[in-house]
Amino acid sequence: MTETYSPAVRVWGHGLRLTLLAAIVSTGCVAHHSTAQRAAESPFALPGNHDEAIPTPQSVIGHAVGATAVRYDALVKYLHALDEASPYVTMTPYAESHEGRTLYYVTIASEQNHRRLNEIQTGAARLADPRLLADDAEAEQLVQSLPGIAWMAYSIHGDELSGADAAMQLAYQLAAGWDDETRRLRDELVIHIDPSMNPDGRERYLTQLQQLTGKISNTDPQSMQHAGLWSAGRGNHYLFDLNRDWLMQVHPETRGRSAVIQSWHPVLVVDSHEMGNQDTYLFDPPRDPVNPALGESVLNWRRRFSADQAKAFDRHGWSYYTGEWYEEWYPGYTNAWASLNGAIGLLYEQASLSAASVKQASGEIAHYRDAVHHQLVSSLANLETLRTHRADLWRAYLDDRRWAVSDRGPFDEVFLLPPPDDRSKLLRFTDLLKRQGIECGTSLAAFEGRGLRDVWGQQIAARTFPAGTLVVRSDQPQRRILHAILGFDPRPSDEFLREERTELENRRDTRIYDVTAWNLSMAYGLDTFWADDIGDVTTRPIDANGGSNGTWAVPAARGQVRENDAPVYGWMVNGNDGAVHAAIVRLLDAGFTPRVASKSVSVHDRHYDSGSVLLRGHENPPGAAEFVQGLAESLGVEVNPVATALSQTGPDLGGQRFHLLERPRVAIATQWPMSTTSFGSLWHLLDARVGLRVSPINIQHLDEIDLRIYNVLILPDTDSPDKLRAMLGESGLDLVKAWVESGGTLIAVGASAAVVADKDHGIGSVRIRRDVLDKLDEYSEAVDREWSARDVRIDSRSVWGEPQPAVASPPDEAKNNGDTGNGSKHVGGNDAAANGDSKDDKDDKDDIETLKRRDEWLRLFSPVGVIAAGVLNSEHWLCFGAGPRLPVFVSGDYAFMSKPPVVTPVRLDDASHLRLSGLLWPEARERLGRSAWATVERVERGQVILFAADPFFRGYFEGTGRLFLNAVILGPGMGASTPLPW
Secondary structure, three states, X not given: OOOOOOOOOOOOOHHHHHHHHHHHHHHOOHHHOOHHHHHHHOOOOOHHHEOOOOOOHHHHHOOOEOOEOOOHHHHHHHHHHHHHHOOOEEEEEEEXXXXXXXXEEEEEOOHHHHHOHHHHHHHHHHHXXXXXXXXXXXXXXXXXXXXXXXXXXXXXXOOOOHHHHHHHHHHHHHHHEOOHHHHHHHHHEEEXXXXXXXXXXXXXXXXXXXXXXXXXXXXXXXXXXXXXXXXXXXXXXOOOOHHHOOOOOOOHHHHHHHHHHXXXXXXXXXXEEEEOOOOOEEEOOOEEEEOOOOOHHHHHHHHHHHXXXXXXHHHHOOOOEEOOXXXXXXXXXXXXXXXXXXXXXXXXXXXXXXXXXXXXXOOOEEEHHHHHHHHHHHHHHHHHHHHHOHHHHHHHHHHHHHHHOOOOOOOOOEEEEOOOOOHHHHHHHHHHHHHOOOOOEEEOXXXXXXXXXXXXXXXEXXXXXXXXXXXXXXXXXXXXHHHHHHOOOOOOOHHHHHHHHHHHHHHOOOOOOOOOOOOHHHHHOOOOEEEEEOOOOOEEEOOOOOOOOOOOOOOHHHOEEOOOOOOOOEEEEOOOOOOHHHHHHHHHHOOXXXXXXXXXXXXXXXXXXXXXXXXXXXXOOOXXXXXXXXXXXXXXXXXXXXXXOOOOEOOOOOOOOEEEOOOOOXXXXXXXXXXXXXXXXXXXXXXXXXXXXXXXXXXXXXXXXXXXXXXXXXXXXXXXXXXXXXXHHHHHHHHHHHHHHOOOEEEEEOHHHHHHOOOOOOOOOOEEHHHXXXXXXXXXXXXXXXXXXXXOOOOHHHXXXXXXXXXXXXXXXXXXXXXXXXXXXXXXXOOHHHHOOOHXXXXXXXXXXXXXXXXXXXXXXXXXXXEEEEEEOOOOHHHOOOOOEEEEEEOOOOOEEOOOOOEEEEEEOOHHHOEEEOOOOHHXXXXXXXXXXXXXXXXXXXXXXXXXXXXXXXXXXXXXHHHHHHHHHHHHHHOOOOOOOO
């Protein structure tokens, strides 16, 4: 199609106001229509200024853009029609959602640029990796000739509706517009539109709104018409917040989107959102704190884009603001991740109107079409800024990438990961690095690292690393994202700390919007290091197939059953492999009877950790050999035949140290007031990754549910523990308690665990610190004995009453404070202040009111998402596969107190060693130090397992996620009493 042009008519800025006014006046019916009707019926621009051969959205979807929210199928249908009708449009699939919906992006550019899209993509890739450039002349030629590349992304939260409708109108304008402004955008830019980033959530929410809206639309902002139901639409099918998934890459929507964005190397990425319906409009730039890995050049450009966006809004007289609640410390949002990848990542936040009209506090009626219009004007303003500064933006992009591949600081250390025992976890971790575009390899020989820091905060002068160590150098294009996701302990400025402290002490509020720690190697439970220098180390690059296949298992090609010539007594799978839980589930589902070793054992010169799986031949049906072969191939695990029950070390295979597992029959609580994200992460782990059948049940109707058919009940975190406590009531808690006493395993997380630990109507003996302030010394004494019992030492002279030899010298002071002297950290300590037994508390023992006031003050400084040091009882079955210590996620103001008969497999370290990453005030360390993070308590025939925080937070805390899997899959057989078969 040959493009023709009419006189320029702006569809953004002041020109649009005149156009709309002319359109409304021309109808002659202003006096006969309500404001809402006028808003829905008036066009965004006069039809005469568009190519009539290009279908309008209304002609395909059946209603005007902004009259109501477009359904996803209709949106896709329109974009297909646009693709077929316009030579400027190409529609490309990039992912498939959990519910089977295809996600698309639409590329819009001039016919000339369309013909050379591959060339443009290749040129952008060469600027993204300056090592590919021949010389400065080639670089300058690309800077001057490449069109600006934009990625315009909308509605990643499915209940934030207006962005997708604006994306549809934007696509129409760019494909059909005849005005000079639109023509220049097509000629000088390549624009990718990602119109609906979370179609599963959007469709779920629109279905709810349809059911909750009457014949007369309600402007009352409190109406359910503007809120939806519990699951709403923010998250995807598994209720994950996809705007927090960029660092972790857990879900298919993110994985597909990340790959295609990185393949295009855009210099502009827009992320369109919505916020509360009583607000106005927010956009860049953010206020402090800003993540230190973000480049100053990108931040400066974001301010420039913001200024132009503000001018566009000013021409309309629209309200807006920047900063305020919007900070960018957490680097995992869409626009923050894009900025770390070198783009100008911009955020929009429009007041949410839920596809209708809402009355605001001022009395003004805000209309859905207005929301769509705001998003459209923002998008066009940003594209115009990109067009105007195209070459300068490419030059700034190139300069940043030249720094990234150089040996100049900052962020110039080397990341190291010695080979872990859990090969599945290693492959998942390296797979994630590759998805982020990070270059990494494994060392071919042992080498020395110097100037080291480890995940535990220890400084080590030097140590030797074995062959096979993962090596990630900083001099690579993805330097910023590398340090953003793997930097151990980024810290905000002292000025922000002062502001935050002022806010806390004066207004009892925080300026922190999201978590303050997110380190991926800590979350994975990997012992990693940053080194100042490793010398000349030869590495083997990890190829594209070196990662996992998107499930809990490692690649199937690695699975095998090792054969030997001896007769088979049974088969074993080592418990150090993260795929062991999926193996257990498949064995149980197929009717086999697996056992789990409670102690490590060696057989046939192979060592098996505690938590390893044994399948005895005589206890299982025929065909076991064929089944385990298929298991090995499908899960990628190594299954070893054993020819004898006699071990070389450890318990014999026919003894009582191999516990028969019970098939878990799992219910997980859903609906208000449970946390959707906590529920979603745990459900996804069990259902999608491990393959365990799970029954989500409505916690509001607990008295109508027959709990007898389940042996595991999971209470995810709750957004309101007081409301959960009130909703369950004494009768509900008694019902659950009776179920536990009859043999059930109750697993409660976070604030739900606090409800279970309630001093008046709780289940079990764990308590919340604020409820036992007068007994803190008892708990402190119990912790001392607990940690002492993990390192029992025998003085035979004392045992037999013999005289003690004279002490030749004072004890080693380093050993007294827990320092082993070789750079390794202690495991557990005795810090009196850490468990709340501070001097102030001792002085005020008799004054419980003083203790309460002090505890209330300390709670004011509770953490907003930090990573802390957990001390583990590695002999307890809950900790199988985890080692003696583990980074754990901590958030909120609950400190759990435990003492015998409660078993505490995971306890927070003492105050002086507690913080690993994130903002943890001294007051918070005092309250949380040596408190319980995971507890197991036998209650008659059943058990109660409590986690102080979400063990699989945001779907990527693989280390503590393993503890949760132990609780669910091993718990019914290892910790509860199961009746013998009849």
